[in-house]
Amino acid sequence: MTTDRLYLYDTTLRDGAQTQGVQFTTAEKIRIAQVLDALGVDYIEGGWPGANPTDSEFFEAAPKTRATMAAFGMTKRSGRSAQNDDVLAAVLNAGTPAVTLVGKSHEFHVRTALGIPLDENLDNIRQSFAHVTAQGREAMFDAEHFFDGYKSDPSYALTCLHAAFTEGARWIVLCDTNGGTLPGEVARTVERVIASGIPGDRLGIHTHDDTGHAVANSLAAVEAGARQIQGTLNGLGERCGNANLVTLIPTLLLKEPFASRLQTGVTEEALKGLLKASRTLDDILNRVPAKQAPYVGGAAFAHKAGLHASAIAKDPTTYEHINPAAVGNARIIPMSNQAGQSNLRSRLREAGIEVELSDPRLPRILDAVKERESRGYAYDTAQASFELLARRELSLLPRFFDVERYRVISERRRNAKGQIVTVSEAVVTVEIGRKRITSFHENHHSPEEGDTGPVHALSKALAADLGILQDFIADMRLADFAVRIVGSGTEAVTRVVIDSEDGQGRQWTTVGVSGNIIDASFDALVDAITWKLVRDGAPVPA
């Protein structure tokens, strides 16, 4: 079977930068370009040179990439020649091998947004592309509002496309700019464009997710013959975002009718780096990764229900549409009140604990999980706390230390310079073997210095001196702290979930529940330390 080449065009650095709340630095843009290049996209749209200093700087410092770098801009403005348009000149001066120009293809926008006659817009498109192609650049026409334009005046919309095509544009990209078109209409419209004389291997698709169909619309366009897809990492983009390449790439590589008919620049090996690429962008944006993201979400291969986990243990394909390793993800069998003995044994096995199916302690652990979850605990994420609970029931939990008491005081006051500061003090007394150790920690901070409040003081005091156990926790760090009120009214309790990490790159999650936020945090902190001591084989103090 012959395979067609499908080109992937990434616009994270341009349309992605139009996401509300997103502001990349030049260094971040460079890092994202490198991630995209390693993934194997064909084009990287770096931004709009001349529109803002960051985009201009990016093109000056742009990394050498295997992918073709594209600069973005707009067709020349009326009342001047392409040669004399300073906005177009700035785009060309970036010196990229590819140049993408957005232009109007909807008569309403020509009349309303540009306020010029329809013919003048066609002339602007023609002159702009003649100018770009005369410089030997690979030219692309982003036909803005094409689908809406086609609905309103098909003949004019098609004439706009042909104006750029005739002047040598390599790609004519059909944009669903307002994101309101649905897949059936996208497919029919792409077929009509091809019938008008622009072949599919010169057509691209650029969709927005305003109806949640950006990925489906892109796939519909490809099925109808388009051979370039524009999208962004994690679906960043104006308003609701663009087509998510992190969803599209594995679909194109692993699903029919695409996998056997089309070839992209993404290799099987690079696909295994997909989760990492997605997480790198989240890290840069300081965003919590979307748990339910297709393919790469933390829950994408989490089998919570007992029936699912039981079948997965027999054959993972019973509840998995692909092998999670193909995209760099991993299967998780969480513990929760939806779990049965299959989840439980699978989780225990991951912790290195083998328990026979007939062991009477298994139902006891399950009962304990379900009873504690009814009091507000959540073990499907807090796997480390679950492991400790199970070890306790199985009499496999060493007694490393006992907390005799703790005290936390938080006070807001003015310091000697008259600035407002919050002071948190924590004292913790622990018994370690026959020794009793009392530790103290005090935080002084002003609101500008960030949050190092009472829980931080408590964690520092708890971890300040654990005697002979101290070396085992020296590389531990509190990575994240989430608080949630569970229940309502007088029944409400606070659930604290803590993510910890250590110098070995391990991450683990613990949970504490109490009517008192400090107490809930303290329980989660004690579990975090205890898990680390168990996993690192710390000795039980005499």
Ligand SMILES: CC(=O)SCCNC(=O)CCNC(=O)[C@H](O)C(C)(C)COP(=O)(O)OP(=O)(O)OC[C@H]1O[C@@H](n2cnc3c(N)ncnc32)[C@H](O)[C@@H]1OP(=O)(O)O
């Ligand atoms: C669908 C998209 O997402 S396309 C990408 C959109 N991205 C951006 O707009 C981000 C970068 N843009 C910018 O920094 C600025 O808009 C600039 C530097 C490009 C232009 O700034 P300004 O000169 O101040 O113009 P402003 O942004 O107010 O308005 C855009 C102008 O471009 C004109 N214009 C819009 N599209 C086109 C086009 N395709 N071809 C020619 N002119 C166009 C508008 O009519 C308007 O001109 P007018 O003020 O004479 O009516």
Ligand SMILES: CC(=O)C(=O)O
């Ligand atoms: C070009 C572009 O970003 C759009 O039409 O949505």
